[in-house]
Amino acid sequence: MSINAKMAIAYALLIFMSLFWMLPFYVALVTSLKSHEETYTTNVLQPPSTIDVTPWISAWKSIERAFFNSIIVSLPSTFLCVMIGTLAGYYLSRHVSRATRTLFFLIAIATFIPYQILLIPMTMFLAHIGVMGTYLSFIIAYTILLSPWAALISSAFFMAIPKELEEASYIDGASALQTFFRVVLPVALPGIISTTIIIFMSIWNEFLFAVTLSTSPLIRTIQPEVANLRGTTTVAWNTLMAGSLIAILPPLIITLALGRYFISGLLAGALRGTR
Amino acid sequence: MFSDEFREKLIFLAPILFVISILYVMIGISIYVSMSDWRSYQISLNFVGLRNYEALFSNPRFYTALKNNIIWIILFMGPTSILGLVIAYIMVSTGKEMIFRTIFLLPTAISMTVAGTLWVWMYAENGAINTLLKALNLGFLARPWISDPSIALYALIFVTIWQYLGFAIIIFEAAIKGIDPSLIEAAQIDGASSFQIFWDVIVPQVRHGFLVAVPLLALSALKIFDIVYVATRGGPGLATDVLGYFMWETAFWQRFMADGAAIATIIFAISLGIVIPYALIALRRWFR
Numbered sequence: 001m002s003i004n005a006k007m008a009i010a011y012a013l014l015i016f017m018s019l020f021w022m023l024p025f026y027v028a029l030v031t032s033l034k035s036h037e038e039t040y041t042t043n044v045l046q047p048p049s050t051i052d053v054t055p056w057i058s059a060w061k062s063i064e065r066a067f068f069n070s071i072i073v074s075l076p077s078t079f080l081c082v083m084i085g086t087l088a089g090y091y092l093s094r095h096v097s098r099a100t101r102t103l104f105f106l107i108a109i110a111t112f113i114p115y116q117i118l119l120i121p122m123t124m125f126l127a128h129i130g131v132m133g134t135y136l137s138f139i140i141a142y143t144i145l146l147s148p149w150a151a152l153i154s155s156a157f158f159m160a161i162p163k164e165l166e167e168a169s170y171i172d173g174a175s176a177l178q179t180f181f182r183v184v185l186p187v188a189l190p191g192i193i194s195t196t197i198i199i200f201m202s203i204w205n206e207f208l209f210a211v212t213l214s215t216s217p218l219i220r221t222i223q224p225e226v227a228n229l230r231g232t233t234t235v236a237w238n239t240l241m242a243g244s245l246i247a248i249l250p251p252l253i254i255t256l257a258l259g260r261y262f263i264s265g266l267l268a269g270a271l272r273g274t275r
Numbered sequence: 276m277f278s279d280e281f282r283e284k285l286i287f288l289a290p291i292l293f294v295i296s297i298l299y300v301m302i303g304i305s306i307y308v309s310m311s312d313w314r315s316y317q318i319s320l321n322f323v324g325l326r327n328y329e330a331l332f333s334n335p336r337f338y339t340a341l342k343n344n345i346i347w348i349i350l351f352m353g354p355t356s357i358l359g360l361v362i363a364y365i366m367v368s369t370g371k372e373m374i375f376r377t378i379f380l381l382p383t384a385i386s387m388t389v390a391g392t393l394w395v396w397m398y399a400e401n402g403a404i405n406t407l408l409k410a411l412n413l414g415f416l417a418r419p420w421i422s423d424p425s426i427a428l429y430a431l432i433f434v435t436i437w438q439y440l441g442f443a444i445i446i447f448e449a450a451i452k453g454i455d456p457s458l459i460e461a462a463q464i465d466g467a468s469s470f471q472i473f474w475d476v477i478v479p480q481v482r483h484g485f486l487v488a489v490p491l492l493a494l495s496a497l498k499i500f501d502i503v504y505v506a507t508r509g510g511p512g513l514a515t516d517v518l519g520y521f522m523w524e525t526a527f528w529q530r531f532m533a534d535g536a537a538i539a540t541i542i543f544a545i546s547l548g549i550v551i552p553y554a555l556i557a558l559r560r561w562f563r
Contacts, residue, residue, distance in 0.1 A: 006469060007369065010365045010368060010369050011369060013365060014362070014365060014366060014369065014375050017362065017379075018375060018378045018379070021378060021379060021381075021382065021437065021440070022378060022381075023397070023403060024382075024390075024393040024394060024396075024397050024403075024437075025381065025393070027393075027396065027397060027402075027403045028393050028396065031396065043406060044396075044401060044402055044403050044406050045403060045406055045407070083290075084290040084291055084294060085291070087286070087287045087288075087290060087291070088287060088288055088290070088291035090287060091284070091287035091288055096562055101558060101562060103288075103291075103292075103295075104558055104561065104562075105554050105555070105558055106295055106299070107291070107295060108550075108553075108554035108557055108558070109547075109550055109551065109554055110295055110298045110299070112491075112494060112546075112550045112553065112554070113302075113543060113546050113547075113550055114494065114497060114498035114519070114539075114542050114543060114546050115498065116498060116500075116518075116519055116522050116523075116538070116539040116542050116543070117301075117302055117305050117539045117540065117542065117543035118298065118301050118302070118305065119522075119523075119526070119539065120304075120305055120308055120526055120532055120535060120536050120539065121300075121301035121302075121304040121305050121308070122301060124304065124318070125297075125301070143294070144294050144297055144298065145298075147290070147291060147294050148291070148294065148295060148298070151291055155561075159561075175279075175283075176283040176286075176287070177283070177286055180287075201384065204386070205385065205386035205387070205388075206386075207386065207387065207388050207500065207501040207504070208500050208501070208519075208523070211504070212523075212527055223386050223388040223389075223501075224388075226386075226388055226389055226392060226505075227388050227392075227504060227505045230392050230395065230505055237396055237399075240392065240396070241393075241396065244389045244392045244393060247386065247388075247389050248384075248385040248386065248389050251384040251385055251386070252381060252384060252385065254384070255377070255380055255381060255384040256377070259376075259377055259380065262380070262384065263376075263380070263445055266383075266442060266445055267445065267446070267449055270442075270446060270487050270488075270491055271487070271553075271554075271557035271560070271561070272446065272449065272487045272560075
């Protein structure tokens with residue numbers, strides 16, 4: 001087979017797969033722009049005859065609060081996770097001893113165990129300290145759940161930074177903390193961005209804790225809200241699709257705009273190393 | 276009072292040590308709750324030994340959920356990693372991996388809740404899948420995908436493959452790009468076909484890609500919950516019931532906390548079989 005024929009087959013395969021992989025997004029978009037009547041009378045694959053934005057408006061009205069709840073919850077938790085995680089990740093990358101290896105192992109286990117084992121004690125703990133039913137319950141839960149992963153991800157990036165950089169700073173008499181903030185963090189910025197993106201998206205997309213901690217509609221976050229929309233039979237497909245698309249807008253925008261950081265974060269997050 | 280070195284350690288490690296201690300204590304509490312008599316809104320922690328486990332092991336629903344989890348792990352882990360490797364290889368050989376990588380990553384970036392919602396619509400009676408099948412004259416294959424108990428589980432497993440393929444592609448793309456190019460060139464000079472190169476050079480060289488992808492995929496299938504909740508609630512019947520959903524329903528719907536904790540402990544015990552070797556391998560890679 002000639003090289004050209006081989007390439008043609010490779011492209012045909014990739015394009016076919018890509019189109020099929022994008023189909024759910026396409027169908028969701030097309031459905032979300034159809035009038036209620038048209039969703040039932042026309043072929044699902046067919047674009048709307050006239051663009052109707054009312055599904056988007058009614059979807060936004062019903063999930064607006066949850067969308068902002070998710071932002072209120074995700075941003076501080078992400079910040080805390082990245083803060084706690086980078087401090088630990090930096091230390092782990094700079095000190096190799098039996099103790100740090102043990103700590104790394106314990107952090108890795110805590111990162112990858114299924115959340116189900118933590119769900120009941122976490123709700124007990126949050127109820128005990130009296131924050132159940134408030135934003136704080138989510139922030140505390142996500143900070144505890146995800147700072148270990150932030151430590152592992154950031155540590156992979158710190159590993160790649162040569163130590164010589166800090167030695168100069170120490171010679172100038174700076175403390176470890178000063179060196180960390182003034183010298184290391186700026187150089188490690190791409191890695192910090194990757195860590196932040198992965199943690200933010202994990203919190204935004206998380207469902208098991210979100211649905212359990214959303215004890216009232218006032219604090220319900222976006223994923224349980226979408227699940228709720230689907231549960232209520234009164235909501236039509238066009239509104240449900242518009243709501244779903246709104247709910248995935250932040251991760252989609254991040255992936256399209258900062259894909260490179262997302263990918264290196266995913267690789268580091270899988271404990272594969274950054275190379 | 277403290278040496279500088281100790282102070283430094285404290286600042287950098289105290290927060291994570293605090294978090295990690297909470298997490299390990301919580302695991303202990305969960306296991307304890309699984310041996311308690313807590314079966315209502317009112318917290319109750321009297322020790323009852325292994326009674327809840329005996330009840331669980333004599334409940335047929337447990338075996339249905341466990342079987343579904345095992346099917347999920349096998350039918351998800353295998354195809355996702357193999358397809359991921361094949362696509363990554365084809366992608367890299369076209370040299371246009373940027374655009375394709377982004378396309379396959381979009382499902383990976385979104386929540387499983389929304390992925391489930393999108394696919395409930397895809398699988399609907401007049402949804403995209405049935406419409407496409409009819410357009411291709413394959414109308415006899417059209418069916419109510421997720422309300423048919425004989426295929427609902429496989430329909431949901433496919434959605435998770437759709438979601439995680441991008442993740443597998445990234446892992447294998449990085450593994451392929453890490454292969455010494457001279458190995459591939461040598462094979463080409465020997466007149467090997469692309470398929471032979473793939474089989475004899477690429478596959479053995481990306482072993483470590485499998486070591487990363489396969490355990491993580493298995494874990495994702497073991498703890499699966501979101502899509503079952505949003506798409507089928509374990510139904511029709513128990514066709515798509517899994518341990519993660521069984522656990523949640525038992526603990527947070529029926530309020531049988533102790534029984535829920537017992538299911539969680541089983542999930543946890545199974546996960547350790549994957550997580551511990553995974554962490555040990557990562558540890559070796561890390562502190563090389």
